[in-house]
Amino acid sequence: MTQEFDGKVALVTGAAMGIGAAVAELLAERGAKLVLVDRDAGALAEIAGRTGGEAVAGDLADRATLEAAIARVKERFGRLDVLSNNAGIQRYGTLETTTDALWDEVFDVNLKAIFRLSGLAIPLLRETRGAIVNMASVQGLASQANVVAYTAAKHALIGLTRAAAVDHAHEGIRVNAVAPGSVDTPMLRKTITMADDPAALSAIIDGMHPLGRRAAAREIAEVVAFLASDRASFVTGAVYVADGGLTIP
Numbered sequence: 001m002t003q004e005f006d007g008k009v010a011l012v013t014g015a016a017m018g019i020g021a022a023v024a025e026l027l028a029e030r031g032a033k034l035v036l037v038d039r040d041a042g043a044l045a046e047i048a049g050r051t052g053g054e055a056v057a058g059d060l061a062d063r064a065t066l067e068a069a070i071a072r073v074k075e076r077f078g079r080l081d082v083l084s085n086n087a088g089i090q091r092y093g094t095l096e097t098t099t100d101a102l103w104d105e106v107f108d109v110n111l112k113a114i115f116r117l118s119g120l121a122i123p124l125l126r127e128t129r130g131a132i133v134n135m136a137s138v139q140g141l142a143s144q145a146n147v148v149a150y151t152a153a154k155h156a157l158i159g160l161t162r163a164a165a166v167d168h169a170h171e172g173i174r175v176n177a178v179a180p181g182s183v184d185t186p187m188l189r190k191t192i193t194m195a196d197d198p199a200a201l202s203a204i205i206d207g208m209h210p211l212g213r214r215a216a217a218r219e220i221a222e223v224v225a226f227l228a229s230d231r232a233s234f235v236t237g238a239v240y241v242a243d244g245g246l247t248i249p
């Protein structure tokens with residue numbers, strides 16, 4: 001049976017766990033060949049084994065990792081159709097408690113790595129009229145308490161998405177973002193575990209979404225797969241909100 005991503009190659013960051021791992025699994029199931037990047041080498045090797053993907057272990061804040069990922073795409077497959085930027089970190093702080101170091105840590109991964117990797121990928125995506133899908137957040141559109149750096153970086157990522165969509169539309173390259181609400185991943189589980197009353201926070205998180213629950217990573221991966229596919233051929237510069245209704249009110 002023909003699959004949607006047969007013959008296509010996707011570069012997926014943050015692929016070792018959470019949303020990135022779900023994206024890798026879904027794209028592989030639908031026929032894509034993968035290059036997977038993450039700094040958690042052990043977990044990455046496991047996902048690479050499950051999906052038949054090529055693993056590039058390294059820190060995305062380090063330019064050498066980005067160059068190694070693009071080099072692997074070129075030498076292994078010679079083409080790139082999809083860049084799925086998922087890797088991100090959540091750190092807490094207000095204007096007063098966010099240090100320069102924390103600000104830089106968040107921006108280096110959540111924004112600068114995406115800016116750099118997307119720039120390196122553009123020549124390959126130009127050849128295939130490919131697609132970039134950036135993992136933003138509802139915190140790219142709104143905010144909550146104590147997440148100044150994260151919210152600022154996600155808002156900026158949406159700005160980057162729109163600017164890049166304008167610049168590369170004439171080349172047939174589409175650039176979109178996804179803005180999830182709470183998603184059941186190691187990132188969210190860590191936030192819950194760190195709370196004074198984890199069970200209470202867990203219930204609050206589910207309850208603040210009108211659908212009454214957090215998302216499964218696979219549900220967000222489905223949105224990524226749509227935006228990466230030819231089914232979204234007239235969609236660019238868009239921010240697809242997948243938040244169980246969180247931002248309706």
Ligand code: NAD
Pocket residue numbers: 013014015016017018019020037038039040058059060061086087088089090109135136137138179180181182183184185186187188
């Ligand atoms: P996660 O922490 O569960 O997984 C993130 C993955 O990225 C991990 O495998 C980690 O090793 C990797 N990673 C992080 N920093 C890296 C670096 N410097 N170099 C290489 N790899 C790195 O997170 P998740 O929940 O799957 O989040 C994925 C994306 O979705 C993030 O951008 C996050 O901001 C966004 N998001 C998550 C939620 C949520 O509720 N989980 C909601 C909205 C948006």
